[in-house]
Amino acid sequence: MTTSAPALALTIAGSEATGGAGAQADLKTFQELGVFGIVNLTCIVSFDPKDNWNHRFVPVDQQVIADQLEATTAAYGPASGAPVTLEAVKIGMLGSPATITTVEAALKSAAFRHVVLDPVLICKGQEPGHALDTDQALKAQILPLATFVTPNHFEAESLSGLTINNVADLEAAARRIHEISGAAVLAKGGVRLEGDDAVDVFFDGQTLEILAAPKIGEVAVSGAGCTLAAAVTAELAKGASPLEAARTAKAFVTAGIKHRVASGAPFTALWQGGAGA
Template sequence: MSTPPVTLTIAGSEATGGAGAQADLKTFQALDVFGVVALTCIVSFDPKADWGHRFVPVEPQVITDQLEAITTAYPAEQLDVVKIGMLGTPATIETVAQAVRERAFGHVVLDPVLICKGQEPGAALDTDNALKEHVLPLATFVTPNHFETLSLSGMDSIDTVEELTEAARRIHEASGAAVLAKGGVRLEGDEAVDVYVDAETTEVLRAPKVGQVPVAGAGCTLAAAVAAFLAQGASPLEAARAAKIFVTAGIERRLSSDAPFDVVWQGAADQ
């Protein structure tokens, strides 16, 4: 019997299961990839405070220990793809960057979780700057959402497909990574539009919008699906196309709860 490829996610735990490491592992399983995880933080929504985030970082040494166990158990020919999600502190970012440099993964898929929206320039800005300085240069594939695309590209606004394409090109030129910039429901029109850019190709990926409200976990799921398809041997463009199809199915079959947001269902593609 053939064994599945192994894919690592370095991400936070999101207690309701809709995003973070939980979404990543469910995506890997649905796409026939054996998933392993190094947790960077514990995130739990607070239903008593308008479902705001409660954030507890994992100690850097504990992150190092997890990554040591994982990379020792699975040699490079077995585990060559890593997906990086929520990191959350400069210390965590430095720890993860060092581990990724030491392993030299073939594919590093970065979901660049930026947290500074401009009103909290202290720790949040320090964290975002550390991510851009230490982790972004290691990425081979980047999947920014609308806000992150604005921040990474330096553009003032992204309201059209043409502007999203220009932003993706800027991020690619600055990082050298393949870029899948997510427009989603943020752009006007009936289609959820993402733009893929690498050194040879620019392609607009389209799917019918499913509602006008973002669905939690879609970004995590998309990046994890890209990682899974890369682990199975797909090219970056093939991985982007397949991941778009996968996450669209998950949004169509999304799960509702008593929380004020719906979440992606990673098993929808099998239904």
């Protein structure tokens, strides 16, 4: 008996110690959606319970990041000769201009078909000047390489330059980010917009679709953004269209929020197994 090989998906992201977000969330999402997941780590992030749960951010050495990317693309990349090649990659937290430059070079060299950017623009607790430098580098070097972008409310405002107070504003921001990047956009309103529904807007230059689901609480859940982008990546890896990937990812995240996990931290975490619960 023979079985077909699974699709492959790579996440270039940070480790998040509590398991609710980052590379841990990405790998769980890939597995739940039937994709062989690969992680190349960019940083190690933990929360400091003695300092208002701010991030403790430790970057991975640039050579180590480059080595991971080299090994991954040699084994599975488009030019690897592997029976099933890696065509979909998710970009999560990069954390520094140096890491952005390292990842930019790898993306250009590998020429992945799908590059899903979760534009993490702020690491809570980072020095403001450093965060600003990272934001600017991400917009200048990684955003132009993306084929799909999944900004949250704050990130959509930052990328578009628009203030988002309602769904119409979110639609305008999605259009603007597509205009800037050329990528398909899934702009997330989440719980931050008024109303009974958590609303996201998809726009790819032709199709605009509002994806809505009833809100589950009024507070954002850890890992929702990471999981959404990872689910999009997994679905693209399996051959879905961008709109199909967005719809599946929305449903997957909604189920994960419904079955979220509580802890001693002042936030809850999405459970990637929620769809099967």
